Amino acid sequence: MQNIKKYAILKYMAKTKKTKTTKIPIDRAYVWDYDLPKNWQPKTDADWLWLLERKINYGDFRGLKATIIKKYFQKLKRRLDLGKKIMLENYFLAYDI
8 A cells, every 4th residue: 555655646746747846935034043154064963963854844955965865864754744754755766866
């Protein structure tokens, strides 16, 4: 049953792949906690997990690389919203990252 659901989601993603994406503006009044200096870079695993969790849960994917998300995904997936977790799992399956 689980494979049928994954197949249906992937089939739907393939159909909608050609649709135009729209950028959703980030309201900085609500996303205040990672207003960091421009030259700040995460150095530890805890820094990366914090940054990835915040950015993904708030839908701010700017500057994130799929390889970094994949590297931390096993630890990160417990901290993500259910919809974002499923979306990323399907993305990794569909694009074999």
